[in-house]
Amino acid sequence: MNQDHKEPAVRIGLSPETRRQMWQKLMWVGIWLAFMSAPIGDLLDGNHTTAATVLGWLGLATFVTVYLALVLRHTARPLAHTTVYSLLGFLAALAVVLSLTLGSSWLVLFVYVSVSCGATLPITLATWSILVTTATMTVIGTRATHVGDVVPGLVIPAILGGFAMTGVRHLIRTSVELREARATVAQLAANEERLRMARDLHDLLGHSLSLITLKSELAGRMLPDHPDQAAQQVADIEQVSRQALVDVRAAVSGYRRATLPAELAGARTALSAAGIEADVPTKAPEGLPAAEEEVLAWVLREAATNVVRHSGARHCTVTIGERQTLDGRFLELRVQDDGKPGSASPAPGNGLTGLAERLEKVSGVLETEPGRKGFTLIARIPLIPDPGATPLVSGS
16 A cells, blocks of 8 residues: 555646656657757768867757757747747758758758747648748758758658647647636536535525524513423424434535445546546446445545555556346446556455445445456445336446
């Protein structure tokens, strides 16, 4: 239970929160720097003077630094428009100067300018910028020797790379908007639940408290001249207050009861947030008694929590549905992960014991299947045969 859980991978559209996530994002962007082999090889071949070579290395280092800073920074937290335009202009100017002075090997810089345009500019402006950048590269390439071996091989990467980045940027924007929409929906749902609770409590207690107030005033007026009548009013107040207490406890227990639909949604959200691929049903079986549903909901919550915290898994599958065995008909909940063997198992003295005790109250059983890779937790609840009942069907 003390094992460290796997650190979630950086999610698209979000800034890296840890050093590891920063390195992951930097490596992903840095893969595309492999195209820089052409200008690097040109400098290493010694085809230029010492001064030109030194300036070439400085220019290349400056270009790569500005490119990485622009793409990494802007895709996480957008920069000001003037800053983006200034940096793009600087990259384009540097690409032109280096290509004109050092030769055709440096035309590849225009591919990175095109990619930067697609990653930072609005779609319409990015389209024109990509086309202009590609055309500029082609024009400059016509001044170099052996242009037929260089330009055609760069035109396609410049165009495809630029437009691919516009798609990636649109995906990032959509992902961020979807995440914000989900947060808004969750907040609205919480607000609606609070309003519903307030209405229910008002309906439950409004009449009772008003009656208690009236009878208290009446009892006060009856004292000390009519103590017997005052005592009757006090007895009525006690009866009303006791009933109000019962109603409030019943209402609160209903709010606190765990439900399968809520726990299925919660498990899917928790697993996805932890970077674990979640295969979780979208619907719960219908017609399940409240007691059995609550027990399975608690089992699912405990199992999903342990997978997130301790399993180190990459994938988790949750299935729930009716199963026919030699012992009868059961509703089975199965939570299976591919993490470390037994790592997602609740502690025998706490988690497993508590879940088993809950299941015993509804005649259910709890089973575990530690494997060579991963851990499986199974909860079964017997279903009472009912010829007129519709079989329980699990949602997909």
